[in-house]
Amino acid sequence: MQRNLDFAAEAGEIENPPAPEWASANTVRLDMDTMRLRAFRPSAGGSGLPVLIDAPYAGHSATIADYDQGQSLVQTLMANGLGQVFVTDWKPATPQMRYFGIDTYLAELNAVIDDLGGEVHLIGLCQGGWLGTMLAARFPGKLRSLTLAGSPIDTDAGTGPIRQLAHSLPLAVYEEMVAAGGGTMPGRFMLTGWKNMHPGKQYLEKFETLYRHVEDADYLARTEKFASWYENPVDLPGRYYLEAIGQLFKENRLAKGRFVALGRTLDLARITIPLYLLAGEADDITTREQVFRAAELFGTPADQVRKCLVPGGHIGLFMGRETLKTAWPDIARWIGQLG
Template sequence: MPKKSSVKSSELSLLSVPAFWPMIMAKTLLDEERELYAKNFKFVDEEIKIHEALRPKLATPNQARLNLRTMVLRDYGTPGAGTPTLVNAPYAGHTATIADYREGQSLVETLLGNGIGHVALTDWKSATVDMKDLEIDNYLAELVVAIDDLGGRVNLVGLCQGGWSSAMIAARFPEKVNALVLAGSPIDTDAGNGPVKRMAHESPMSFYEELVALGGGLMQGKFMLQGWKSMHPVEHYVQDQVDLYEHIDDPAYLAKEEAFASWYENPIDLPGRWYLQVIQQLFQENRLARGEFFGLGRRLDLHSVTCPLYLLAGADDDITAPEQVLEAKNYVGTSPEHVVSKTVPGGHIGLFMGGRTLKEHWPEIARWIASQ
């Protein structure tokens, strides 16, 4: 809303002269129009910046340890300081910045600050056309390479889609995983009743195959981004713009908005073959939970997972229903006394980069990892 009209003291004397009233009113309106024009221009400029110019950036100093075809393995903290903790970032259309978002709001930073001396991160690459036929096995194999390079045994923290691949590794190579954390990770994809589950079961495979074909053999990140936004259209297509306009002169708000947009508005592409395997074998057929998934040459049985297990779910998670995470305890071989199940307030993204969750819950998880 435009500001209320104001008249300078130098103009007050003219108010007693009726002939000058229209002139003063016109000048006031012109000043307000200039302010409104400047605000509108700033808003448009910020909108362009948010949606086109910003790029995701990891917040915490790190070293590239390995540069593999599918990922860059990044080192944080002090290599050699105890059992490494490998954070397996989601490979679901966004970059690993979700695990190292910004200073004061970073999962990696939180782990390092609560008893874990060496953290590594899977920084998954956007798929290129020559990667379109890579399969789940290709990504599992390079995850094994990363673990072996870290010494052959790690604490594994799987975030979202990084959770089921972490569980696969723990089932295929139990000796490589000292402790396992699954946060917002869909393990039993038949559990709960979230929109992702409904879409996977209600949409035929031909729908997903057509999306991959449109992407030239890739599942393009821009398609997924539009799908995520369409889950909450008012929030993303109306309210976001209203909020930005109302706070366009607030530097703190803009800094926060730009940090989020640099990650959220820059999705990455996935190999088409990998994506279709995930949809069909994991989300439609639930093969991992059923013990019917074959990974790296063997049928994977989650009962082979016997390491300490921490399950973290978001009460309002509309991407991974809490049940899909928590039901994992019924499939693994870990004894009940070594399984921790926790549901915390908030949604999906907040599990990994929400300030409250990072402050109130992840320090406890970090200390739990360090104690194993």
């Protein structure tokens, strides 16, 4: 009876967890319409150019970049010689933000870089990678290097389920969801969609495993930590979301050289800066083909491109212990050598 009661209480905890928190001390350097720019070490205390982590804005908190002690990309970068690390902490969309489009986010990202001195090393995580790519093409000279981790640059490459879903559902379906959200795309709608990609795991196996480990304090702590991030989805502006679905995932305009950003059509061949591409072998959100295709589309010389394929899935690229131990220190050293 006590085990069943403990299980019921813990199941309720992971289904309705508190909001995620940052693992490392930080300050808010800028508070903008779209984001809070978080500084993890004062600029005066670092060496070299600032490193800007462009976190995903796809329905979950930017805390994935500083997930937990021992599972923090921010901490890994600083431990491997990068002194000035900043993260874009994108704000959940309010009704007043419903008309914010991709241009809005690109313009504010550009303003952030100006505030940091006009040039940075940018690390794009997932959707943050295509926004960083747009910035590199639209504003040459603003980035010293670009690292893309699980970032969908050519959304037609590979055969992943996200690609199939984007092409199988009419845009009208997404428009109806935005209308139901009063002009925003509710995070709870996206969360349901992600769970339905693996329904057996999300609605059955998760709770079976929880029942077996309900007396394991370490397991419960890890599960609660992940739930605080995963089960607290972030609403997105309807315009931004529909532009991403329609123009990037359905029409693949960025890879085809037809995406217009802040009044100019983007040519990815104009990007010639050093490029580091990181992909996961089992990533079913952004397949390796979608990431590695950047090497062919960009104008970066072949000897300035690095590729790394690591075991594991999508989220593990940003907070997985093994990837943080093996891949990211090499990326940090690579960035450090570029100055």
